[in-house]
Amino acid sequence: MSFEGIEVDNIIYLFKRNSFVAATVAMHNDNLENIVALFTSKYGEPTVTDAFVLTNYEWHISTVDIAITHLPSAARGIGTSVQIKGK
Numbered sequence: 001m002s003f004e005g006i007e008v009d010n011i012i013y014l015f016k017r018n019s020f021v022a023a024t025v026a027m028h029n030d031n032l033e034n035i036v037a038l039f040t041s042k043y044g045e046p047t048v049t050d051a052f053v054l055t056n057y058e059w060h061i062s063t064v065d066i067a068i069t070h071l072p073s074a075a076r077g078i079g080t081s082v083q084i085k086g087k
Helices: 029-043
Strands: 010-016 019-028 047-050 055-060 064-070 078-086
Touching: 019 029, 029 055, 029 064, 029 078
Parallel strands: none
Antiparallel strands: 010 019, 019 078, 047 055, 055 064, 064 078
C-alpha cells in the first residue's frame, strides 16, 4: 500500500459523529526522509521538536495540522507515523 507514492504499512482513518476528522499513516523509518521532503515541498519548512526518544516535524496550515513522528529506537520496524488532523 502507498501514500503519496511512499510505501506504508497501514492507514487509520478517524471519524467522529459521522465526519472524517483525522488520519494516521504508519511506515518504516527508512521512509522518513522521503515523507519529510514531500511535506516540506508542499507546505514549507516544518517546526522540528527533537526530544530524547522521538523527533516531531509539524506543519500548521489553515485547515489541517500535520505531524510526522519519528521514533529512532524502532530502527528496523514501524517507527515513523504521519498524523493529519482537520481543524
